[in-house]
Amino acid sequence: MLAALDRLRLFNFREFAVHWGRSIASIAVIAVSSALLVGVLGVSGSIVGSVERLSTAVAGNADLEVAGVTEGGFDQSVLEQVAAAPGVEAAVPLLRMQFGRGDDRFTLIGADVSATKLDSDLRSAVTGNVGFDPTGVVVGPAFGAERGATVTLGSQDVRVSGVASGAAADRINGGHFVVAPLGLAQRIADRPQKLDSIVVIAAPGADLDAVRDAVTSAVAGRALVADPDFRSVQAANSIVLMKYSLILTASIALIVAAFLVFNAMNMTVVRRRPIISTQRALGGKRSGIVADLLVEATLVGLLGALIGVPLGLLMGKLAIGSLPPVVLQSFDARVDYIPPTYGIGVAVGACVLASVVASIAAARQVYRVEPIEALAPVPASTMERTRMSVQVVVAAISAVLVGVALVVALRVDSRIALAAVVLFFLGTFGFCFVATRPIVAATSKAAALFGAPGRLSAESIERAPRRVWATVMTGATVVAMVVSVTGSNDDLIESGTQWFATVADTDLFVSSTPPESTPTGVILPMDLEATVAAVPGVARVVPAQATYAAVGDDRIIVQGLAPGANDLLDQSASQATKEAVVAGKGVVVSRDIGRSMNLHVGDMLELQTSAGVKQIEVLELVDYLSLLGGAIGIGLPLLREWFDRPGSTWLEVDFLPGSDAAAVRAAVRAAIPDDVYAYSGTEFLDAGTQSLTQGAALSQALTWIIALVGAIALLNTLMLSVLERRRELGVLRAMGSSRRFTSLTILAEAGAIGIVGGLLGLLLGSVTHFVASTAFTAIATIDVEYRFSPAQVVFALAALAVSMLGSIPPALHAGRLNIIEAVAAE
Incomplete structure (x- = not known):
């Protein structure tokens, strides 16, 4: 040692x-x-x-949780039955609801005195407050209210009876919370006799599986029974x-x-x-x-x-x-x-x-x-020659990888299609390894185009094939990635915008959420539909509703469809299917939900609802942009009945032909409450496109950071090349070579590497772009059309230019070499 x-x-x-x-x-x-x-x-x-x-x-320390299938929760009568189930020591009712948006978003938690039985941060943060003041609330440290203040939550003016503090309070939604007695929380949320969850503590020594079965039996399909971390x-x-x-x-x-x-x-x-x-x-x-x-x-x-x-x-x-x-x-x-x-x-x-x-x-x-x-x-070329047997094996493996990648991209309709991009990249990388000698030869010929300095660089390139190949592949990888990522993201955004474009046909949306959000959650006032319909210039009002629902381990959107709705979920369905869904005869299911649940047209879908387990026929599998989860379309009356969510979360408003759109929009805006949003179909489309663009921005930012990494790598590699050739460059200077000529030899090498790497990267990136866009069709569950754009060449040149910037410092360093020190090196 x-x-x-x-x-x-x-x-x-x-x-x-x-x-x-x-x-x-x-x-x-x-x-x-x-x-x-x-x-x-x-x-x-x-x-x-x-x-x-x-x-x-x-x-x-809860052992189980009974949770609502949707944001509407379930009836409070379930609590008594769960508490009476064998093996249950405590059943704590809770109401959980999100209010606000952006930085002002907070969680409302409704609880009763039984919450003190939980060994939790909730109990630690609000001990001594919940249940003693039926008109007061305890707020988190980040809520921004002082003890004794009066705040408006929903339609209720409530007094702040306490401000929680300490580490326990910080862990509850980052301090952005309000805890209210259960009855008050239900009034704030306008959800009387409703619960979102019941957390269950099993009796000491009880068999947890037996307790789960007993609770499941008591719930009778009206809610989910799951582990608290579901x-x-x-x-x-x-x-x-x-x-x-x-x-x-x-x-x-x-x-x-x-x-x-x-x-x-x-x-x-x-x-x-x-x-x-x-x-x-x-x-x-x-x-x-x-x-x-x-x-x-x-x-x-x-x-x-x-x-x-x-x-x-x-x-x-x-x-x-x-x-x-x-x-x-x-x-x-x-x-x-x-x-x-x-x-x-x-x-x-x-x-x-x-x-x-x-x-x-x-x-x-x-x-x-x-x-x-x-x-x-x-000689480096002798030391660096790869055996033919190795090349044959690598070529065979690469061919298999590319073949599998194409099959996966073209035939597999699931998230596994994402693997096609990885497999294809690895396969083409292997082919490039096999083609080391042609790549190096092409780089040498490209260098020779730069005159005398280039011919000298060509000799250096041929002496170090592996170094040159690795450097060329660095540039090619950066260019290929920029071209493929920007291209496939642009295809997804363009195809998503086209899929979303029909919303622009609606004159006005009235919703409980802003245009950049999915219209789920808070129900609009019950009389709002009639109020909007009475506004002069309004031709018709179509109600709609969407809610998040738990299906197995996934959280999906369930959307209620009404006659005449301009709905995205069923736009690819046949007219007969649309009419059948609205009539309550079946559902449409997004393709990703269909494959994850192994559903086909004609199958009976089991839905867990607030009214118990319901069965309904799958009428059609439809396209739906579902990057974060799929959707199910059901008749609006059935959604309201089965999930106990009367009302709507948004209204589609069409104006009378020839009416002044701006005046009608202003009149609708004046007729609705201040906390309700009104926006045009065009604004909704722009917000949807912006969300897609914003979602793709992170990967594109990473791509350009990697392009910068490529520039650093090229700088470092060329600097290492200068150090390796220090004696050679010193001899050139001693023989009368100018500093400019010496610098040009390095720039010629970098230029040749850039040309070959850029062209190779553009080729690989364009093909990978096609594979990625094809795979996106399965991943996004809409048809993503491949489009080659001349802008990709611009992106490739930009990525190459960023990388080529790394050649300037080594070239300057080479021109400034001290002749005596360089010749004396080694």
Whole structure:
């Protein structure tokens, strides 16, 4: 052990310190890769963690939870039956409802004195307040009200009887909450005799499975019976697509970092050949030398990953603040940034693994040189030739990967289609590895086009094929990613906008939610439909309603359809199906729900409702933009009856032909309450498009960050090339070469790498763009049309320009080399 440490100190760490620039180059790129992974994992972890934290803070030590199927909850009469079930020690009724939006969003929690039986943050935060003042509420520290103040919640003016404080209060929805006695909370929410959940504590020693069966029997299908953490499971399921797509995007940075580490380690082995040969001549084993190099690579990866963690935490926090409202609305908790403890470990491990794997490929050179041969120069091209058998195997594997990717993208109608992009990228990457010699030859010919400096660069390129291939692939990867991500995102946004475009045909929407949100939740006043219909200039008013509902481990939208509705859910259905749904004879189901529940046309769908389990026929599977979960369309009267949600959450308003639209809109606005929204169909369309654009912005931001990483990688690789050729460049300067000529040799090499890498990246990116857009059809469950746009060439050139900026510092450094020091090197 001591001998190994001495060997590392003498041979590896000393070289590490002497050539610190090379080490810093690798560490910097790995740090950015780590930051991206930490940031992405922080976004998904914060969403799930916020939901889980609120559930835990409220339910505490509860063993089971009876929860409403929809936001309408269930009848309070269920409480008595659950409390009487065998094995139940305590049944605590709760009402939970979201109020406000954006930064002002808070959770209303209604509870009675039985909540003191829970060992929870809720009890700790409000002990001594709930139940003693039937007209007062306890607010969280972030609510912004003082004790004794009067605040308006819903239609009720209530007195703040206490302000909770401390760590327990902070854990309840980040301090954004109001706790009220159950009866008062029901009046605030205008939901008399309604509950959202009953948390159940089993009696000591009771069989939990038996208690679950007893509670399920007591509920009789009118509500869900689940573990208290079921909401966090639903949240995790709803963002699985967003999570993995962002992880895949961020992982590209690791590939770029791996290329740089490969080049750095490759040059390290070449530079240390005299030291390695001495170790071999003194009896050192190849395996020991390789192990030392891998230890060094591990330290580089670990140091870079740890440096990137704080930056990743900052990126994640900023990303949470940029999530579109339609995403945040689908969760029943305020989403606050929670540092991803597990994510940090995953990111650090991935970075270390990438560094080690890339170093293994370069460190294999140690096995190819005998001690006596290592003392003499060995041509790089000889050392770096890949055996034909390896090329054949890689080509075969790559062909299989590409074939499977195309089959998955074209034939698989599920979220698994996302894997097609990964498989295709890996397959094309393998083909590029097999084509190393043609790629290097093309780069050499491209360099020769730059005159005398280019011809000299061409000679250098041919002497270091692996370094050049890795550098070309760095640029190609960046360009391919920018082209494919921006192209497929644009296709999704364009196709989504076309699917959403029919809402612009409606003159006005009156809704309980703003246009950028899904119209679920709060029911409009019962008389509002008649009020709007009486406004001069209004031709007709069509009621509609949507609500989130729990189906298994998923949270989906159930939408009530009425005659004449301009509805997105059934727009791809036949006219006969639309009429049958409105008449209550069946439902339409989005394609993703159909495949997850294995439903086909003609099947009977079992829906758990407030009135118990109901069965209804599936009439058609329809297109529905469902990136966060699917939807079921049902007749509006059935939704109101089965889910006990009378009324509407939005109204579609059409004006009389020839009427003054602005005047009618103003009249409707004056007739409705201040807390109700009125917006045109065009405004609704613009908000929907903006939500799609905002949702894609995060992955596009990651893409351009990776383009910047590519620039850093190119800078570092070319700087390493200058260091490797330092003696050669010094001799050129000694022979009378100008500083300008020396700089141009580096720029010519960079230009050749940029041309070949850019063209290769544009080709790979365009094909990957097609695969990604095809896969999006299955993922988004609408037809996403592939469109090649000339803008992609502009994006490719922009990404290439960003990367080429990295060639300027090495070129300047080469031109400023001190002749005597360069010639005396080594």
